[in-house]
Amino acid sequence: MSFRVTTSEVEAIAALARIELDGPEVELFARQLGDILGYARELQAVNTSDVAPTAHVAGSQDTERPDEIRPSLDRTSALQNAPDAWSEGGLFKVPRVLG
Amino acid sequence: MSEAASVRGLREQIRSGSRSATEICREALATVKALESSLHAFVTITEEHALKRAAEIDKDPRRWRDKPLSGVPIALKDNLCTRGIRTTASSRMLESFLPPYDATVVSRLEEAGAIIVGKTNCDEFAMGSSTENSAFGPSRNPWAPDRTPGGSSGGSAVAVASGMTPVALGSDTGGSIRQPAALCGLVGLKPTYGRVSRYGLLAFASSLDQIGPLARTAYDAAVVLAVIAGADPADATSTPTPAADYAAALTGDIRQIRIGVPWRLLENGVDPAVLQAFRVALDVIRARGAVVEHVDLPHAKHAISVYYLIATAEASSNLARYDGVRYGYRAPNTADLGSMYARTRRLGFGPEVKRRIMLGTYVLSAGYYDAYYLKAQQVRTLITGDYQRAFDQVDAVAMPTTPTAAFRLGERTADPLQMYLGDVFTVSANLAGLPAISIPCGFTQEHLPVGLQLTGRRFEEAALLRLADAHERDTDWWQRTPELGI
Numbered sequence: 201m202s203f204r205v206t207t208s209e210v211e212a213i214a215a216l217a218r219i220e221l222d223g224p225e226v227e228l229f230a231r232q233l234g235d236i237l238g239y240a241r242e243l244q245a246v247n248t249s250d251v252a253p254t255a256h257v258a259g260s261q262d263t264e265r266p267d268e269i270r271p272s273l274d275r276t277s278a279l280q281n282a283p284d285a286w287s288e289g290g291l292f293k294v295p296r297v298l299g
Numbered sequence: 300m301s302e303a304a305s306v307r308g309l310r311e312q313i314r315s316g317s318r319s320a321t322e323i324c325r326e327a328l329a330t331v332k333a334l335e336s337s338l339h340a341f342v343t344i345t346e347e348h349a350l351k352r353a354a355e356i357d358k359d360p361r362r363w364r365d366k367p368l369s370g371v372p373i374a375l376k377d378n379l380c381t382r383g384i385r386t387t388a389s390s391r392m393l394e395s396f397l398p399p400y401d402a403t404v405v406s407r408l409e410e411a412g413a414i415i416v417g418k419t420n421c422d423e424f425a426m427g428s429s430t431e432n433s434a435f436g437p438s439r440n441p442w443a444p445d446r447t448p449g450g451s452s453g454g455s456a457v458a459v460a461s462g463m464t465p466v467a468l469g470s471d472t473g474g475s476i477r478q479p480a481a482l483c484g485l486v487g488l489k490p491t492y493g494r495v496s497r498y499g500l501l502a503f504a505s506s507l508d509q510i511g512p513l514a515r516t517a518y519d520a521a522v523v524l525a526v527i528a529g530a531d532p533a534d535a536t537s538t539p540t541p542a543a544d545y546a547a548a549l550t551g552d553i554r555q556i557r558i559g560v561p562w563r564l565l566e567n568g569v570d571p572a573v574l575q576a577f578r579v580a581l582d583v584i585r586a587r588g589a590v591v592e593h594v595d596l597p598h599a600k601h602a603i604s605v606y607y608l609i610a611t612a613e614a615s616s617n618l619a620r621y622d623g624v625r626y627g628y629r630a631p632n633t634a635d636l637g638s639m640y641a642r643t644r645r646l647g648f649g650p651e652v653k654r655r656i657m658l659g660t661y662v663l664s665a666g667y668y669d670a671y672y673l674k675a676q677q678v679r680t681l682i683t684g685d686y687q688r689a690f691d692q693v694d695a696v697a698m699p700t701t702p703t704a705a706f707r708l709g710e711r712t713a714d715p716l717q718m719y720l721g722d723v724f725t726v727s728a729n730l731a732g733l734p735a736i737s738i739p740c741g742f743t744q745e746h747l748p749v750g751l752q753l754t755g756r757r758f759e760e761a762a763l764l765r766l767a768d769a770h771e772r773d774t775d776w777w778q779r780t781p782e783l784g785i
Contacts, residue, residue, distance in 0.1 A: 205661075209661075210657070213657050213660050213661050213664065214657065216660050216664060217615060217644075217656050217657055217660040218619075218622070218637075218640040218641050218644055219641060219644045219645055219648070219653055219656065219657070220638075220641040220642050220644070221645070221653075225653075229653075229654060229657055232654060232715055232716075233654075233657060233658055233661060235714075235715075235716050236607060236658060236715065236716050236719070237658075237661070237662075237671070239603075239604065239716055240604040240607065240608055240671065240675075242601065242604055243601060243604050243605070243608075243671075243674050243675065243678055244670070244674070246598070246601060246674075246677075246678050246681070248674060248677035248678060248681070251677040251678075251680050251681060252677070252680055253673055253677050253679070253680065254676050254677075254679040254730075255506065255676060256492075256505075256506040256536075257492050257506065257683065257730075257731060257732030258492060258493055258536045258538075258732075259492075259493065259538075259732070259757065265532070273399055273400070277399035278399070280397065280399060281396055281397060281399075281625070281626035281627070282624070282625055282626060283623055283626075283627070283628070283629035284629065292624050294624055294639065295633055295634070295635050295636050295638075295639045296635055296636065297635065297636045
């Protein structure tokens with residue numbers, strides 16, 4: 201089934217997904233997402249009136265446990281993989297947020 | 300396969316004291332080293348860690364001798380967190396990530412005496428069906444090195460099929476254990492959703508992901524499953540339903556077990572050699588007393604569409620955490636936070652991961668949500684209902700695991716949709732949360748392995764393993780090994 205995703209749609213989605221793309225990638229994804237979504241449009245022919253959606257198949261009920269304090273990751277370990285961190289202060293560092 | 304190279308054989312050697320864990324470990328590491336350059340099963344080989352663990356086991360036989368996996372070398376897919384051992388998910392994004400904790404399956408394996416010899420190559424973040432999406436290069440199929448081992452747990456399949464380790468763990472979101480098991484001639488089991496804790500598994504699609512074993516025999520898979528299965532307070536989706544004694548279920552008695560075959564689903568697109576091997580496997584099972592009949596799964600043909608909408612939607616959310624702040628790669632020299640995020644994700648993720656994040660973001664975005672994501676969730680309900688009805692009639696559903704045997708490296712990389720369509724028989728077990736196993740059931744004329752897939756009722760892994768073991772007793776496909784020139 202032919203289906204078109206435009207390059208401006210791809211650019212809008214890339215902005216939402218926080219992924220920088222170059223021109224050729226935008227073109228490529230427009231074509232490939234169009235192919236995949238075009239294929240998936242076959243679902244439109246399936247009658248789903250009165251069919252509830254399935255979000256998960258865990259099949260479990262809510263369970264309770266005592267609200268007890270348990271050990272968790274210490275701050276040094278939590279920071280050890282950060283690309284930039286101020287370990288004495290216990291903080292992750294990021295580039296400036298406001299201009 | 301020599302008996303000595305199986306979990307059963309190694310466990311006996313440790314128990315009787317005829318070989319030490321260190322000897323077994325050194326032998327496994329030597330095989331890894333001899334074959335790694337030609338097959339590329341691993342991202343990281345943990346030689347030092349493994350030998351240290353083996354020495355601990357040898358030093359205290361009273362503590363370790365009777366543990367279910369005492370001294371057994373195992374390979375772990377590199378999306379399972381190992382404390383202090385690099386865990387990359389085959390992504391640049393996590394190239395130097397050192398987890399501060401172990402996945403629950405990892406601590407359970409080590410408590411059971413298993414020795415981790417390395418972290419295996421996979422498609423980046425488990426997204427793919429060939430390991431060609433690894434940032435560190437593809438793995439190669441031991442049966443035909445110009446072909447893929449399948450994926451995404453391809454490295455784990457290569458490690459077991461080439462005799463590096465008797466067992467490995469993989470993860471399966473849409474077939475990523477069963478498809479490489481089929482393409483490499485192994486047993487691969489995706490347990491029921493909730494059977495095995497995912498704590499410490501790098502999340503791809505949380506309503507679908509499960510961890511499971513790849514092995515040479517049903518028995519070895521059963522022993523590993525018994526070790527890793529069971530409730531875990533750290534994973535709210537893990538079930539309180541107790542795990543069974545899976546090895547004890549392997550009685551060989553499959554009389555009156557009813558097997559359903561959805562013949563209509565197999566009418567198009569299945570390679571004749573695969574179909575032929577599948578029919579022979581059904582004859583083998585029938586000859587042992589099982590009953591084979593037709594079953595209808597009218598919505599299973601929609602499973603690929605449903606899967607690739609739901610899995611990518613969940614992935615787009617799960618992979619939002621890779622933003623260059625708390626762990627992983629960060630792009631250098633960016634002007635502000637927003638451009639740091641976008642460039643980090645540009646440089647840290649490979650093309651397939653970006654494609655899936657984009658697709659998932661698209662189907663969740665305003666205006667498209669109902670037409671794609673909600674529709675897919677509704678058809679997921681119908682697919683699950685098909686299986687529920689089928690299991691009123693039969694005890695297991697049989698299909699080929701894949702429509703074709705192993706394909707050539709590069710053959711499907713240019714067309715992502717073509718790659719996705721190969722997952723047609725595996726994805727529905729994930730959508731319905733059911734256990735499914737792939738077992739070796741023959742070879743094509745080009746000597747490529749073919750897999751039989753059996754899907755069962757929720758939490759009935761024991762029934763699938765019993766069928767797998769019964770089929771093994773009457774065939775020798777599983778005993779064949781690839782020629783590796785060592």
